[in-house]
Amino acid sequence: QVQLVQSGAEVKKPGASVKVSCKASGYTFTSYYMHWVRQAPGQGLEWMGIINPSSGSAYYARKFQGRVTMTRDTSTSTVYMGLSSLRSEDTAIYYCARDLAAVGDYWGQGTLVTVSS
């Protein structure tokens, strides 16, 4: 069965960087794009970007360009989302989700990133 397992919660200081992982299993890793979506406390869902695990190419929402980097490791079927220059507004749950345009609906369990001094 398809599973997306994310890394654990993080606490970071303002200005620091964070890297969240999402390990995929149960399907051919390179066959489906992976999205990152975040949700600040009490707020709605926000699409951050997408990575093609086959080529490694990524597209980022304009709001995050320059601060976000999405990468993948095909040897471990893992995608990563790095976010730099963290500020309090980046406190959120970060989700990976497999190909939101495909028929299947698969999400990671979410990773809480807290930015606090």
Place this chain on the structure above:
Amino acid sequence: DIQMTQSPSSLSASVGDRVTITCRASEGIRNDLGWYQQKPGKAPKRLIYAASSLQSGVPSRFSGSGSGTEFTLTISSLQPEDFATYYCLQHNTYPQTFGQGTKLEIK
């Protein structure tokens, strides 16, 4: 960027009611739209894909319609487990964009 305007932002209803939630896209997105349900502390769960196709395992009281710029999610007879927040998502164009959400509460 394509803006997704979702309405209403909140809705009070009773068990057994029929409810409709609407998403309007700022430009045409064909049928490249999904509807998601989210409960507190949980990841979103897709109910409808391709605007009107029911996700496997989702009860048939959920239905979606629309194409182009106007989309609706209808719950034909609310059940207690349906009280949650609902979002639309367009995946026609990057950046993909969510609606602002509709919080469905018990009257």
